[in-house]
Amino acid sequence: MIRYASAAASGSIIRRDRPLTNDEILRAAPSVFAQEAHESRGDRYGFIPTSSVLAGLRDAGFEPFEARQTRVRDQGKREHTRHLLRLRHANSAMVEGITPEILLLNSHDGSSSYRLMTGFFRMICDNGLVAGDICDDTKVLHRGRQNLVDDVIDGCIRTLDNIEAATTRIQAYRSISLSDHQQRALAEAALTLKYDDPAKAPILASSLLEARRFEDRKNDLFTTFNRIQENLIKGGLRGRSSNGRRTTTRAVTGVDQDVKLNRALWTLADRLAQVVAPAGWFESDERTADEAQALELAH
DSSP states (O other): OEEEEEEETTEEEEEESSOOOHHHHHHHOGGGGOSSOOTTOOTTOOOOOHHHHHHHHHHTTEEEEEEEEEOOSSGGGTTTSOEEEEEEETTOOOBTTEEEEEEEEEOSSSSOOEEEEEEEEEGGGTEEEEOOTTSOOEEEOSTTOSSHHHHHHHHHHHHHHHHHHHHHHHHHHHTOBOOHHHHHHHHHHHHHHHOSSGGGOSSOGGGGGOOSSGGGOOOBHHHHHHHHHHHHHHOOOEEEOTTSOEEEOOOOOSHHHHHHHHHHHHHHHHHHHHHHSOTTSSSOOOOOGGGHHHHHHHO
16 A cells, blocks of 8 residues: 655655565655766765665665655756665564564665665654754765765664653653643644744744644643644645735755754754653753743743
8 A cells, every 4th residue: 555655846655554665765755766976976975876775775684664865957867866765673662553674765866875864654644853963963974985875874774772762752742742832832843944034934833732633632742742743844835925815835855954953853852851751760960051941832
Protein backbone atom coordinates (compact mmCIF):
# COMPACT_ATOMS: atom_id res chain seq x y z
CA MET A 1 0.00 0.00 0.00
CA ILE A 2 1.31 3.45 -0.91
CA ARG A 3 0.98 5.75 2.07
CA TYR A 4 1.85 8.75 -0.05
CA ALA A 5 3.61 9.61 -3.27
CA SER A 6 3.75 13.08 -4.67
CA ALA A 7 5.66 15.67 -6.62
CA ALA A 8 5.78 19.34 -5.67
CA ALA A 9 7.63 22.50 -6.58
CA SER A 10 10.24 21.78 -3.93
CA GLY A 11 10.75 18.07 -4.58
CA SER A 12 9.31 14.59 -5.02
CA ILE A 13 8.60 11.92 -2.42
CA ILE A 14 7.41 8.33 -2.07
CA ARG A 15 6.55 6.40 1.08
CA ARG A 16 5.29 2.84 1.50
CA ASP A 17 4.51 0.70 4.54
CA ARG A 18 6.89 -1.94 3.19
CA PRO A 19 10.51 -1.58 1.96
CA LEU A 20 10.89 0.36 -1.27
CA THR A 21 12.26 -1.26 -4.40
CA ASN A 22 15.04 0.35 -6.43
CA ASP A 23 12.59 1.16 -9.22
CA GLU A 24 10.33 3.03 -6.78
CA ILE A 25 13.26 4.97 -5.37
CA LEU A 26 14.50 5.78 -8.86
CA ARG A 27 11.21 7.38 -9.84
CA ALA A 28 11.09 9.65 -6.79
CA ALA A 29 14.81 10.26 -6.20
CA PRO A 30 16.90 9.51 -9.30
CA SER A 31 19.95 11.17 -7.75
CA VAL A 32 20.29 8.15 -5.45
CA PHE A 33 21.43 6.22 -8.53
CA ALA A 34 23.84 8.80 -9.98
CA GLN A 35 26.58 7.16 -12.03
CA GLU A 36 29.11 9.93 -11.52
CA ALA A 37 29.61 13.12 -9.56
CA HIS A 38 28.36 16.43 -10.91
CA GLU A 39 30.77 18.08 -13.31
CA SER A 40 31.44 20.83 -10.77
CA ARG A 41 33.28 18.38 -8.48
CA GLY A 42 37.08 18.20 -8.61
CA ASP A 43 39.53 15.32 -8.45
CA ARG A 44 39.58 15.31 -4.64
CA TYR A 45 35.88 14.51 -4.50
CA GLY A 46 35.41 10.86 -3.59
CA PHE A 47 32.37 9.71 -5.56
CA ILE A 48 30.52 6.78 -4.03
CA PRO A 49 26.92 6.54 -5.31
CA THR A 50 24.20 6.42 -2.68
CA SER A 51 22.94 3.29 -4.43
CA SER A 52 26.14 1.47 -3.42
CA VAL A 53 25.73 2.63 0.17
CA LEU A 54 22.09 1.52 0.09
CA ALA A 55 23.11 -1.95 -1.10
CA GLY A 56 25.53 -2.22 1.81
CA LEU A 57 22.89 -1.00 4.25
CA ARG A 58 20.42 -3.61 3.02
CA ASP A 59 23.03 -6.30 3.64
CA ALA A 60 23.40 -4.91 7.18
CA GLY A 61 19.65 -5.16 7.85
CA PHE A 62 18.52 -1.63 6.94
CA GLU A 63 15.64 -1.11 4.50
CA PRO A 64 14.32 2.14 2.93
CA PHE A 65 10.68 3.07 3.51
CA GLU A 66 10.78 6.62 2.17
CA ALA A 67 12.72 8.43 -0.54
CA ARG A 68 12.66 12.05 -1.61
CA GLN A 69 14.85 14.55 -3.38
CA THR A 70 14.97 18.29 -3.93
CA ARG A 71 13.61 19.62 -7.19
CA VAL A 72 16.11 21.91 -8.92
CA ARG A 73 15.76 24.55 -11.62
CA ASP A 74 19.01 23.48 -13.24
CA GLN A 75 18.05 20.16 -14.82
CA GLY A 76 21.73 19.36 -15.16
CA LYS A 77 21.78 18.80 -11.40
CA ARG A 78 18.63 16.67 -11.21
CA GLU A 79 20.65 13.45 -11.20
CA HIS A 80 23.00 14.76 -8.49
CA THR A 81 20.95 16.92 -6.12
CA ARG A 82 20.26 16.38 -2.40
CA HIS A 83 18.22 13.32 -1.56
CA LEU A 84 16.95 11.68 1.60
CA LEU A 85 16.21 8.08 2.54
CA ARG A 86 14.40 7.03 5.69
CA LEU A 87 15.48 3.54 6.73
CA ARG A 88 14.53 1.02 9.39
CA HIS A 89 16.62 -1.76 10.84
CA ALA A 90 15.18 -5.26 10.92
CA ASN A 91 15.50 -5.35 14.72
CA SER A 92 13.78 -1.98 15.30
CA ALA A 93 10.35 -2.45 16.84
CA MET A 94 7.35 -0.13 16.96
CA VAL A 95 6.61 1.26 20.42
CA GLU A 96 3.18 2.82 21.04
CA GLY A 97 2.67 3.57 17.36
CA ILE A 98 6.14 5.10 16.87
CA THR A 99 8.72 3.34 14.67
CA PRO A 100 12.43 4.28 14.91
CA GLU A 101 14.09 5.29 11.65
CA ILE A 102 17.45 6.52 10.44
CA LEU A 103 17.63 9.39 7.97
CA LEU A 104 20.35 9.26 5.32
CA LEU A 105 20.98 12.58 3.54
CA ASN A 106 23.41 12.96 0.67
CA SER A 107 24.10 14.65 -2.66
CA HIS A 108 26.50 14.21 -5.56
CA ASP A 109 26.90 17.90 -6.39
CA GLY A 110 28.87 18.95 -3.31
CA SER A 111 25.89 20.47 -1.49
CA SER A 112 25.89 17.80 1.23
CA SER A 113 28.09 15.17 2.80
CA TYR A 114 26.59 11.89 3.97
CA ARG A 115 24.57 12.80 7.07
CA LEU A 116 22.87 10.34 9.39
CA MET A 117 20.12 11.48 11.75
CA THR A 118 17.78 9.88 14.26
CA GLY A 119 14.11 9.89 13.32
CA PHE A 120 10.75 8.33 14.09
CA PHE A 121 7.64 7.57 12.05
CA ARG A 122 4.25 7.94 13.71
CA MET A 123 2.01 5.39 12.04
CA ILE A 124 -1.37 6.89 12.97
CA CYS A 125 -0.75 10.02 10.92
CA ASP A 126 1.91 8.86 8.42
CA ASN A 127 4.16 11.48 9.96
CA GLY A 128 7.95 11.50 9.95
CA LEU A 129 9.72 13.08 12.93
CA VAL A 130 13.37 14.09 13.18
CA ALA A 131 15.11 14.26 16.55
CA GLY A 132 16.56 17.70 17.17
CA ASP A 133 19.82 18.44 18.94
CA ILE A 134 19.30 15.74 21.58
CA CYS A 135 21.08 13.35 19.19
CA ASP A 136 24.29 14.19 17.37
CA ASP A 137 24.39 13.84 13.59
CA THR A 138 26.95 11.53 12.05
CA LYS A 139 28.70 13.02 9.01
CA VAL A 140 30.83 11.17 6.48
CA LEU A 141 32.73 13.41 4.05
CA HIS A 142 33.23 12.50 0.43
CA ARG A 143 36.88 13.53 0.40
CA GLY A 144 39.65 11.17 1.40
CA ARG A 145 37.36 8.22 2.10
CA GLN A 146 38.62 4.81 1.05
CA ASN A 147 35.91 2.84 2.80
CA LEU A 148 32.97 5.24 2.57
CA VAL A 149 30.31 2.53 2.35
CA ASP A 150 31.61 0.83 5.50
CA ASP A 151 31.86 4.20 7.25
CA VAL A 152 28.23 5.03 6.50
CA ILE A 153 27.08 1.58 7.67
CA ASP A 154 29.07 2.02 10.88
CA GLY A 155 27.46 5.44 11.27
CA CYS A 156 23.99 3.92 10.93
CA ILE A 157 24.79 1.37 13.60
CA ARG A 158 26.01 4.14 15.91
CA THR A 159 22.85 6.11 15.16
CA LEU A 160 20.81 3.14 16.36
CA ASP A 161 22.28 3.78 19.80
CA ASN A 162 20.74 7.27 19.71
CA ILE A 163 17.29 5.79 19.16
CA GLU A 164 17.17 4.39 22.69
CA ALA A 165 17.98 7.81 24.17
CA ALA A 166 15.43 9.54 21.95
CA THR A 167 12.76 6.95 22.77
CA THR A 168 13.34 7.54 26.47
CA ARG A 169 12.92 11.25 25.84
CA ILE A 170 9.61 10.64 24.06
CA GLN A 171 8.33 8.73 27.08
CA ALA A 172 9.22 11.72 29.23
CA TYR A 173 7.33 14.03 26.87
CA ARG A 174 4.24 11.85 27.17
CA SER A 175 4.28 12.34 30.96
CA ILE A 176 4.52 16.14 30.88
CA SER A 177 1.15 17.93 30.95
CA LEU A 178 1.01 21.41 29.46
CA SER A 179 -1.35 24.16 30.47
CA ASP A 180 -3.40 25.92 27.78
CA HIS A 181 -1.02 28.85 28.04
CA GLN A 182 2.03 26.66 27.49
CA GLN A 183 0.42 24.94 24.50
CA ARG A 184 -0.45 28.28 22.91
CA ALA A 185 3.02 29.65 23.58
CA LEU A 186 4.64 26.58 22.03
CA ALA A 187 2.46 26.96 18.94
CA GLU A 188 3.34 30.66 18.66
CA ALA A 189 7.04 29.86 18.86
CA ALA A 190 6.63 27.09 16.28
CA LEU A 191 4.85 29.42 13.85
CA THR A 192 7.96 31.61 13.71
CA LEU A 193 9.99 28.64 12.48
CA LYS A 194 8.06 28.47 9.20
CA TYR A 195 7.03 32.10 8.75
CA ASP A 196 9.58 34.89 9.14
CA ASP A 197 6.85 37.34 10.13
CA PRO A 198 4.11 35.51 12.08
CA ALA A 199 1.93 38.62 11.83
CA LYS A 200 1.74 38.01 8.06
CA ALA A 201 1.29 34.25 8.33
CA PRO A 202 -1.87 32.92 6.63
CA ILE A 203 -2.95 31.16 9.85
CA LEU A 204 -3.01 31.85 13.56
CA ALA A 205 -0.82 29.92 15.96
CA SER A 206 -3.97 28.42 17.47
CA SER A 207 -4.58 26.60 14.16
CA LEU A 208 -1.45 24.53 14.80
CA LEU A 209 -3.07 23.09 17.92
CA GLU A 210 -6.06 21.69 16.06
CA ALA A 211 -6.31 17.88 16.36
CA ARG A 212 -6.84 15.92 13.16
CA ARG A 213 -8.03 12.83 15.05
CA PHE A 214 -9.63 12.05 18.40
CA GLU A 215 -6.48 10.39 19.76
CA ASP A 216 -4.59 13.68 19.55
CA ARG A 217 -6.91 15.61 21.87
CA LYS A 218 -4.50 15.42 24.78
CA ASN A 219 -2.47 18.04 26.60
CA ASP A 220 0.80 16.14 27.12
CA LEU A 221 3.92 17.58 25.50
CA PHE A 222 4.43 14.78 22.97
CA THR A 223 0.86 14.91 21.65
CA THR A 224 0.93 18.71 21.56
CA PHE A 225 4.24 18.61 19.70
CA ASN A 226 2.80 16.10 17.21
CA ARG A 227 -0.26 18.24 16.49
CA ILE A 228 1.92 21.27 15.83
CA GLN A 229 4.45 19.30 13.77
CA GLU A 230 1.82 17.59 11.62
CA ASN A 231 -0.06 20.81 10.91
CA LEU A 232 3.13 22.66 9.95
CA ILE A 233 4.62 19.88 7.82
CA LYS A 234 1.49 18.54 6.13
CA GLY A 235 -0.21 21.89 5.58
CA GLY A 236 -3.82 21.92 4.44
CA LEU A 237 -4.91 24.50 7.02
CA ARG A 238 -7.34 27.14 5.80
CA GLY A 239 -6.48 30.76 6.36
CA ARG A 240 -6.10 34.11 4.64
CA SER A 241 -3.17 35.61 2.80
CA SER A 242 -1.74 39.02 3.61
CA ASN A 243 -4.13 40.57 1.06
CA GLY A 244 -7.16 38.93 2.67
CA ARG A 245 -7.74 36.16 0.16
CA ARG A 246 -8.67 32.71 1.31
CA THR A 247 -5.77 30.29 1.09
CA THR A 248 -4.60 26.88 2.26
CA THR A 249 -1.18 26.28 3.74
CA ARG A 250 1.19 24.15 1.70
CA ALA A 251 2.86 20.94 2.77
CA VAL A 252 6.61 20.94 3.35
CA THR A 253 8.06 18.51 0.80
CA GLY A 254 11.59 19.76 0.16
CA VAL A 255 14.44 17.80 1.73
CA ASP A 256 16.15 20.78 3.37
CA GLN A 257 12.94 22.41 4.61
CA ASP A 258 11.61 19.17 6.06
CA VAL A 259 14.77 18.32 8.00
CA LYS A 260 15.39 21.87 9.20
CA LEU A 261 11.83 22.46 10.39
CA ASN A 262 11.52 19.04 12.00
CA ARG A 263 14.76 19.40 13.94
CA ALA A 264 13.90 22.92 15.07
CA LEU A 265 10.47 21.82 16.31
CA TRP A 266 11.93 18.91 18.25
CA THR A 267 14.58 21.16 19.79
CA LEU A 268 11.95 23.70 20.80
CA ALA A 269 9.84 21.00 22.49
CA ASP A 270 12.89 19.50 24.19
CA ARG A 271 13.98 22.78 25.71
CA LEU A 272 10.49 23.45 26.95
CA ALA A 273 10.52 19.99 28.53
CA GLN A 274 13.74 20.73 30.36
CA VAL A 275 12.06 23.73 31.93
CA VAL A 276 8.67 22.31 32.91
CA ALA A 277 9.62 18.72 33.75
CA PRO A 278 10.25 17.71 37.37
CA ALA A 279 13.85 18.07 38.56
CA GLY A 280 16.05 15.10 37.74
CA TRP A 281 14.18 13.95 34.62
CA PHE A 282 17.00 15.10 32.37
CA GLU A 283 20.74 14.67 32.63
CA SER A 284 21.35 18.30 33.49
CA ASP A 285 19.26 21.10 34.95
CA GLU A 286 21.64 23.77 33.66
CA ARG A 287 20.06 26.52 31.63
CA THR A 288 21.77 27.97 28.57
CA ALA A 289 21.20 31.21 26.73
CA ASP A 290 19.56 29.20 23.94
CA GLU A 291 16.84 28.14 26.38
CA ALA A 292 15.66 31.66 27.15
CA GLN A 293 12.76 31.21 24.75
CA ALA A 294 11.73 28.02 26.51
CA LEU A 295 11.73 29.79 29.84
CA GLU A 296 9.35 32.35 28.42
CA LEU A 297 7.10 29.55 27.13
CA ALA A 298 6.95 27.89 30.52
CA HIS A 299 5.90 31.00 32.34
